[in-house]
Amino acid sequence: MMQEHAPATQAPAGEPIDIGGLMMHHTADAAEIDLQPFATIHLPHWPDIHIGPVTMNLSPTKHVVFMILAAALVFLSMRLVGRTLEKQRANEVAPKGIANMMEAFVLWVREEICIVNIGREKGPAFAPFIMTIFFFILYGNMLGLVPWGASFTGNLGVTTALAAMAFVTIEIGGMRALGFNGYMRTIFPKVEGMSGAGAAVISVAMAPIEILGKLVKPFALCFRLFGNMTAGHFVVLALFGMIFLFGNLEVWRWAIGISSATLVLGIMMLEIIVAFVQAYVFAIITAVLIGMMQHAH
Numbered sequence: 001m002m003q004e005h006a007p008a009t010q011a012p013a014g015e016p017i018d019i020g021g022l023m024m025h026h027t028a029d030a031a032e033i034d035l036q037p038f039a040t041i042h043l044p045h046w047p048d049i050h051i052g053p054v055t056m057n058l059s060p061t062k063h064v065v066f067m068i069l070a071a072a073l074v075f076l077s078m079r080l081v082g083r084t085l086e087k088q089r090a091n092e093v094a095p096k097g098i099a100n101m102m103e104a105f106v107l108w109v110r111e112e113i114c115i116v117n118i119g120r121e122k123g124p125a126f127a128p129f130i131m132t133i134f135f136f137i138l139y140g141n142m143l144g145l146v147p148w149g150a151s152f153t154g155n156l157g158v159t160t161a162l163a164a165m166a167f168v169t170i171e172i173g174g175m176r177a178l179g180f181n182g183y184m185r186t187i188f189p190k191v192e193g194m195s196g197a198g199a200a201v202i203s204v205a206m207a208p209i210e211i212l213g214k215l216v217k218p219f220a221l222c223f224r225l226f227g228n229m230t231a232g233h234f235v236v237l238a239l240f241g242m243i244f245l246f247g248n249l250e251v252w253r254w255a256i257g258i259s260s261a262t263l264v265l266g267i268m269m270l271e272i273i274v275a276f277v278q279a280y281v282f283a284i285i286t287a288v289l290i291g292m293m294q295h296a297h
Contacts, residue, residue, distance in 0.1 A: 023237045027230060029063045029155055035148050063152035070139040070152070074132065077102065109134050109283065117287040118294060122177070126290055129169055133162065134283040141229060141275030145268065153278070154229040159222035166286045167218040174293030186293070187211060217289055221282050228278050232271045239264045 025034075033041040046059045084099040095103050109131050115123035137153055144151020152158050175183040187210050188203045239260045246256045 023234055023241075026237060027151075027154055027233050029061045031059065031061055033062050033065060033148070033150075062150050063155050063158060066143050066150045066152050067140070067158065070136055070143060073139050074135045078135075105135075106131060113280075113284050113287050117284065118291040122294055123287075123291075126169070126173065126287070130283050130287050133166070133286060134279050137162070137225070137282055138275060138279035141278060142272075144229065144233065145271055145275065151229050151233065153225055154233060156222065156226045159226045160219070162225070162282070163219045163222035166221065166282075166289070167215070170218060170286070170289045170293050171214065173290055177294045186214075218286070221285055225278050225282055228274060232267065232274055236264055236267050236271070239267065 031043050031045065033043065035041065043060045043062070043065070046057065049056045049058060081099045081102040084097075085095055085103060088095055088099065094100075110124070110127045113134075114127040114130050117123070118126055140153040140158075141151060143149045144154065171183075174186065178186070187207050189206055189210065191199050191202045191206075242260045243253075243257050246253060249256070
C-alpha cells in the first residue's frame with residue numbers, strides 16, 4: 001500500500017535534526033520503503049508462525065524486497081547476456097557492449113577466482129555458486145548507492161545467511177572430496193610423530209579447536225561485509241549531517257555545505273570501488289576455503 005507520508009526524520013521547526021535517527025532510518029531494516037518526498041510504501045504484515053516454542057514472522061521488509069530485486073537483476077542480466085552472446089556467436093560477430101563486459105566478468109570469476117584457488121579439475125563445478133555469490137553481493141552493494149535504495153549487505157542477518165551457505169558448501173564439498181574418514185581427519189587431526197593413546201588424546205583435544213576454526217573462517221566473512229558496507233553509509237550520512245548541525249552559522253555555513261558535499265561525492269565514488277572489492281573478497285575467500293578443504297590432508 002502506498003501512502004503519502006512525512007519524512008521520518010523531519011523535526012519540528014526550531015528543533016535540531018536527530019542525526020543518529022537519520023542514520024538508523026536509512027541503514028536499518030524497516031517494514032516500509034521510504035520514497036520521500038513522494039510517498040512511503042508500507043509493506044504487508046503477515047501473522048506470526050508458531051513452531052513449538054519458536055515464533056517466527058515472515059513478513060517482507062525493506063531488505064527482503066531489495067534482496068529479491070538483486071536476485072532478479074542477477075538472473076535477468078545473466079539470461080539476457082547469455083542470449084545476446086548466443087546471437088552474436090551465431091552470426092560470427094565478436095562479443096561487444098554490455099554482453100562483452102559481463103562475459104569478461106564471468107570468465108574472470110571462473111578462471112581467476114574459482115580455478116586458481118580450487119583447481120582446474122574441481123573449480124568449474126563450484127564456479128556457478130561462486131559467481132552467484134559474487135554478483136548477488138555486488139548488486140546488493142550497488143543498490144545501496146542509488147536514490148531510495150537500500151544495501152541489504154549491511155544487514156548482519158543477511159551476511160550471516162551468506163556465510164552459512166558458504167560454510168555448508170565448503171564442508172559438504174570437502175566431505176565429498178575426502179570421503180568420510182578423510183573429512184573426520186580435518187576435525188580429529190593426526191599428530192605427526194605420535195602414536196597410541198597419546199596421539200588419540202591430542203587428536204580429541206584438538207577437535208574443539210578445529211571445529212571452532214571451521215566456523216570462524218567463513219563467518220568472519222559476514223562481519224567483514226556487514227562492517228564495511230554499514231561504515232560507508234554511516235560516513236556519508238555523518239558528513240551530510242554536518243550541514244544540518246552547522247547550518248545556523250551565517251559566515252561558515254556555505255563553506256561547510258560545499259566541503260561536506262564534496263567529501264560525500266568523494267566517499268560515494270569510493271563506495272563504488274568498495275562495492276566491487278567486498279564482493280570480490282567474499283567470493284575469493286570462499287573459493288580459497290573450498291580449495292583448502294578439497295586438498296586437505
